[in-house]
Amino acid sequence: MSAGYFRSKGEKFGSQLENQKVETSKNINILQTNLKHKNYDKNVLELINNVLKD
Incomplete structure (x- = not known):
């Protein structure tokens, strides 16, 4: 197998x-918005924020 094969697979x-990262970010933003509008427990929002920091 050539280096080009592996490069194309890697790309x-x-x-x-x-x-996937972009899609996950969109979903997290939607979830955060929904949680804020429904006034869910602040601990849930804090958990999401902690996950985003990682």
Whole structure:
């Protein structure tokens, strides 16, 4: 297998990972918005914020 093969596989994986990160971020933002509008327990919001910091 050539270096090009592995490079293309790595780039594909990298772009998939980046897309997954973007999608996850969108979902977290939606969840945060929903939680704020429904006045859920502040501990839940704090937990989400802690996850985002990591």
